[in-house]
Amino acid sequence: MTGGTAPPARFGRYLAVEELGAGAMGRVYRAHDPLIDRTVAVKTIRADLLEPEDRPEFLERFRTEVRAAGRCAHPAIVGVYDFADDADPPYIVMEFVQGRALSAILRELRGNPSGRGAALPTLTRAMLQVLDGLGAAHALGVVHRDIKPGNIMVTPQGLPKIADFGIARLGLSALTAAGGVVGTPSYMAPEQAMGHPVDHRIDLFAVAAMLYEIQLGRPPFAAPSLAETLLRLTAPEPAELGVLAGTTLGAVLARGLAKDRDFRFASAADFAGALGTALADGVLPDEATRVLAPTAPPLAVFDPGLIDRLRVDLASRLGPLAVTLLRRAVATSASEEELLRACSAMIESAEERMAFLRLHAAAPAPPPPPAAATATAARTSPPTSIPTRSSASAAAPGFELSPATRAAAVQALAYVVGPLAKILVQKAAAQAATAPEFVGLLCAHATPAEAPALRRELEALF
Known part of the structure; x- marks a missing residue:
C-alpha cells in the first residue's frame, strides 16, 4: 500500500482492499469482486479537474477508450472487466496482476549488474509475448501509443502483461499539468516526438527501445536532459549498438529502432519472428539488416552564406540549441525551401516565423502586378518567394484560433x-x-x- 490516503469502502459492487499506486491520471486499488469471488484492480480516473462543460465530452471518450481496450483480449494484455462512467470518480475494473512493473525490475538491475545475466533470458523472451499481444491489438485497429517499461507488468513466472491500453490517450486537457508533456521520450518513436502522423509502428519502436534497455542497461537515446534526449531521438544518427554490433540480435535492434519507420518491421509478427530467430542463434532474413545501410534521397548542398545567416538568426531566437537544430534541419532537407520551412517551424511566434521567412527568402517578393497582367505573369514568371504554407500565411493572414x-x-x-x-x-x-x-x-x-x-x-x- 502506498500509505496516507485510505481507500474508499467500495466501487459499486467492488470492495476496496488497499491502494496500490497513484499518478497524474488517478489511483489504482486492489479490490474484491464478491459476485465472482476474485481479486481485481480498480483504476480511478481524475475527472475532478475538468470544467463542468468539459465533463460530458471527456466521459464519452472514456467510454470509447475502455470499450476499445476491452476488445483486446490476449494473455499478454491486462484484461478489462468493467467500468463506471457515472461514478465519482469514474473507474475501470481490470485484471489484477500479481507481479512487478518492468521499470522496477530494470532499475533494480541497474543497481545490481551482477544479477543482469540471470534476468536477461527471461526479460528478452518476454518481449516476444509483448509483441504477440500488440499484434492482436493492432489487428483490431488499436494502437497503444505509450508502450514503456512502466506499462509492462511481469508476473513471478516471467510472463508480461501490457497495461493501460487506451488509458494514456485520455490524458492531456485538464487532467495534466498545464503545458506539460506526460512521460518521457525515451521509448517514443521519432515521428511521434516530432508530431508527424503515426501508426502501429510506434508501438514496435517502443518494444525495440525496451529490448535495447534490457540488453544494454539504458534506453537507446537517453541523455542527461529532456532536450538532449529529443535531439538524439530525432537526429539522423542510429542508436549505438555497443557490444551487440555485428550480432544477429544487434541487427534486430537496428531495424526495430530505425529512425525512418519504413525501415522498421512492418508488423509485430515480423518483429517477433526476427527476434525469435536471433534468440535461437540462427541467421536473420536478409531484409532484417537493410536498415544498416538504407538508401535515402540525395540531400541538397546549401549555400554556406545562407547557413551562416540562419545560424546567427536562430541563435538569437533559440539560444545554444540553435546550432544542433540547424545541423539536423540541414541533414534532413532536400531543398532550400524545405530547409527554410524546417527552420521556421522552430520559432514559436507566428509573427516571428513570417519575418524569418521574409528575411531569408532567396529574393524579395516583387510588388503585385496590375490586375490585367496577373494571369500572364503567373504563366510566364518563376516564383520569387518560397511557396510554403508559412509564406502564404504571411501574405494573407487571417486564420487565427481563439x-x-x-x-x-x-x-x-x-x-x-x-x-x-x-x-x-x-x-x-x-x-x-x-x-x-x-x-x-x-x-x-x-x-x-x-x-x-x-x-x-x-x-x-x-
Whole structure:
C-alpha cells in the first residue's frame, strides 16, 4: 500500500482492499469482486479537474477508450472487466496482476549488474509475448501509443502483461499539468516526438527501445536532459549498438529502432519472428539488416552564406540549441525551401516565423502586378518567394484560433494522441492558412479508423 490516503469502502459492487499506486491520471486499488469471488484492480480516473462543460465530452471518450481496450483480449494484455462512467470518480475494473512493473525490475538491475545475466533470458523472451499481444491489438485497429517499461507488468513466472491500453490517450486537457508533456521520450518513436502522423509502428519502436534497455542497461537515446534526449531521438544518427554490433540480435535492434519507420518491421509478427530467430542463434532474413545501410534521397548542398545567416538568426531566437537544430534541419532537407520551412517551424511566434521567412527568402517578393497582367505573369514568371504554407500565411493572414477553439482542438486530439496534443495543435495552427487545412493537419495524426470522427469533431469548431 502506498500509505496516507485510505481507500474508499467500495466501487459499486467492488470492495476496496488497499491502494496500490497513484499518478497524474488517478489511483489504482486492489479490490474484491464478491459476485465472482476474485481479486481485481480498480483504476480511478481524475475527472475532478475538468470544467463542468468539459465533463460530458471527456466521459464519452472514456467510454470509447475502455470499450476499445476491452476488445483486446490476449494473455499478454491486462484484461478489462468493467467500468463506471457515472461514478465519482469514474473507474475501470481490470485484471489484477500479481507481479512487478518492468521499470522496477530494470532499475533494480541497474543497481545490481551482477544479477543482469540471470534476468536477461527471461526479460528478452518476454518481449516476444509483448509483441504477440500488440499484434492482436493492432489487428483490431488499436494502437497503444505509450508502450514503456512502466506499462509492462511481469508476473513471478516471467510472463508480461501490457497495461493501460487506451488509458494514456485520455490524458492531456485538464487532467495534466498545464503545458506539460506526460512521460518521457525515451521509448517514443521519432515521428511521434516530432508530431508527424503515426501508426502501429510506434508501438514496435517502443518494444525495440525496451529490448535495447534490457540488453544494454539504458534506453537507446537517453541523455542527461529532456532536450538532449529529443535531439538524439530525432537526429539522423542510429542508436549505438555497443557490444551487440555485428550480432544477429544487434541487427534486430537496428531495424526495430530505425529512425525512418519504413525501415522498421512492418508488423509485430515480423518483429517477433526476427527476434525469435536471433534468440535461437540462427541467421536473420536478409531484409532484417537493410536498415544498416538504407538508401535515402540525395540531400541538397546549401549555400554556406545562407547557413551562416540562419545560424546567427536562430541563435538569437533559440539560444545554444540553435546550432544542433540547424545541423539536423540541414541533414534532413532536400531543398532550400524545405530547409527554410524546417527552420521556421522552430520559432514559436507566428509573427516571428513570417519575418524569418521574409528575411531569408532567396529574393524579395516583387510588388503585385496590375490586375490585367496577373494571369500572364503567373504563366510566364518563376516564383520569387518560397511557396510554403508559412509564406502564404504571411501574405494573407487571417486564420487565427481563439483560445476556446484552441483548447477544444487540443482536447479532441488528445483523445487520439494523448499528451502530445497541445504541441501538435500549436504546430498545426502555425502552419495552416485556413481552417480546413488546420483540420487536415490534425487528422493526419489519427489512424484511418479514428480520422473520420476526429474530423467531424474538429470541423464542428469552425
